[in-house]
Amino acid sequence: MYQAIRCITVLSISVGILSVISCAQKVESNEDVSPKGYDLTKPVKYNMPDALTEISGIAFYQGKPDMIFAEQDEDGNVYSFKLGDKQVNTSKFGKKGDYEDIAICRNQVILLRSDGVLFTFPFTEVKKPEIANVKKLQDILPAGEYEGLYADEKTGLLYVLCKHCADDRTTKTSSVYVLALQADGTVKQSGGFSINVKEIEKITDKKRISFHPSALTKNTVTNEWYILSSSNKMLVVADADWKVKTVYPLNPGLFNQPEGIAFDNQHNLYISNEGDKVSPGNVLKFNYKIK
Numbered sequence: 001m002y003q004a005i006r007c008i009t010v011l012s013i014s015v016g017i018l019s020v021i022s023c024a025q026k027v028e029s030n031e032d033v034s035p036k037g038y039d040l041t042k043p044v045k046y047n048m049p050d051a052l053t054e055i056s057g058i059a060f061y062q063g064k065p066d067m068i069f070a071e072q073d074e075d076g077n078v079y080s081f082k083l084g085d086k087q088v089n090t091s092k093f094g095k096k097g098d099y100e101d102i103a104i105c106r107n108q109v110i111l112l113r114s115d116g117v118l119f120t121f122p123f124t125e126v127k128k129p130e131i132a133n134v135k136k137l138q139d140i141l142p143a144g145e146y147e148g149l150y151a152d153e154k155t156g157l158l159y160v161l162c163k164h165c166a167d168d169r170t171t172k173t174s175s176v177y178v179l180a181l182q183a184d185g186t187v188k189q190s191g192g193f194s195i196n197v198k199e200i201e202k203i204t205d206k207k208r209i210s211f212h213p214s215a216l217t218k219n220t221v222t223n224e225w226y227i228l229s230s231s232n233k234m235l236v237v238a239d240a241d242w243k244v245k246t247v248y249p250l251n252p253g254l255f256n257q258p259e260g261i262a263f264d265n266q267h268n269l270y271i272s273n274e275g276d277k278v279s280p281g282n283v284l285k286f287n288y289k290i291k
Contacts, residue, residue: 033248034286035237037221038269040248043284046083048275051090055281056259057101057112057215058272061123062153063265068283069126070260070272071102071111076119078102078109078126083283093131094119101215101260103158105151108185110158112149116141120185135185141177147259148216148227156181157190161216161227172197174211176242195227199244200236215261219269221288228261228271254284 034040076094098114111119118137148161158179173194179187214230227236260272267288275281
């Protein structure tokens, strides 16, 4: 693992994006390879049914772990189920498309398509075979490829993470756009942040990393951001102001294609992995333990 000892300066605000730079010192440890409270080497593994081989985003309603909500890359469906159960409820909200993440906030379900288009509908619709009252929100975000979405129940803010945007050079920054969710399921722009990829390079001691994040969530115990990258096989932890603190490598043997991340209200961590022709998709649960 690598940890950053930081000195941080906020540089500028331009075009609604807050740019930050920090300085870091690399610290290596062979003992601590997981965020505090978790062991990324010892998950509880839940294999998914065939319909969720390509599981991407995952979410909970108000953090309640009794039911998990998910989507997959190809079909416009929301899936709801209890981890460990073979029965999965399927609800159609849209046409086929490249859907990347799901969030639930203030009784609205929000789906993110890879081109930055958002779909929202009332949570009361979520278990119906055909979901009504779906809003399609276009031209909200800059052109780009998006994979990560997080919703803050307390503030009503949505955080959309760009995997590759025209505004970014993936070897320098990765943008996070902030949207304010309205009661009717629409959104309004509310600024944004950028993740400094150069800090990730310093911490990992690797040169010219092209960072492609795939999911994000917030650890409400520490108020830190957990940023997942499937292609980079890493978990990046940033502070409340998006300043990179630590980077954890992910074992490809456990994390085949990590595409979704969420916490429940007991602070347990969940990471979903897409499957392939040989292996099923899965959700890995990492129980929270106070060290």
